[in-house]
Amino acid sequence: MPALHPRLRRTTIRLTFTALCAATVLWANQAKAMGLMVEAHSVCPAPTGPAPLQTPLPRAAQQRIPDSQAVPGQNHIAWVWLASPTLRYPHGALGAKTHAASLHALVQDGQGGWTTASVELPLHRVFEDRVPRLADLDGDGRDEILVIEADALRGAAVVVWGVVHSGQPATPPRLVRRATSPRAGSTFRWLNPVGVADFDGDGKPDVASVTTPHIGGTLTLYHYRPPRLVPFANAMDVSNHRMGAVEQALAVIVEQPGTPPTIVVPDMTRRALHALRWEAPGQWNELADLVPMAGLVERLGLRSDGSACATLSDRTTSRVTLTH
């Protein structure tokens, strides 16, 4: 091969160097784009409406505790709500120090109608929650109920309740405790669930929750192993609640075909977002560097198109999209 003229060689080297720089910049831009895309001050459409109603909200649900939600279900549970307000556990994580002493569900009665199944907690416990959650954790086609239960000495836990049908018309359905997570540790230690998804890809739903979101939050994933919710993964530096706020929706689970579910959750300052994915069998994958927000995140809700809507403390909203 003939030797290049020195001037041509310099030009070739310069072009090669320029091409390498361009490739590096392109790679850097792509890497930066992977993970989360935040469109500040984007208008978020109204959240998806409630699930189709199977039967109207029963009159008894109007007695639910203040600021709490009666939640509609899709199958054998039509409604679930929290009632029997009590001041016996005066913790203000959710604003008011009133909490619920009872849980109620309007369930199919086996005769083509609906009946209310209820459970009342003992005096040393309350439901320190405002929004019970419905999810089918054991894959039998019937929902279980997930609620936060606080113990006077050992703090909060995620508790799963199921509905037992006797099959006998004279014996109505009843609520039974199916599984309990480890407790937060002591009086007034609280936690806030994120949701349910199959985080480790074993085909069985798992529970995600943030323990002590106000003082150094830990995101924990649990296997549903009645009578326990068994932790199998922890991640630090997260928060999905503002102390004293009634709003509990501050993290979302984004599910895309072919990839494990991703949890989008604020960091401890609530001024930036993590995008975390559990890579079974044993490590977290942070999809991008912490993504800064224009202010304090007060709410994070999932939209029907798979993106999320962040509401900031100045009431502006940002659209958050998973790009990887």
Ligand SMILES: [Ca+2]
């Ligand atoms: Ca079930």
Ligand SMILES: [Ca+2]
């Ligand atoms: Ca699983």
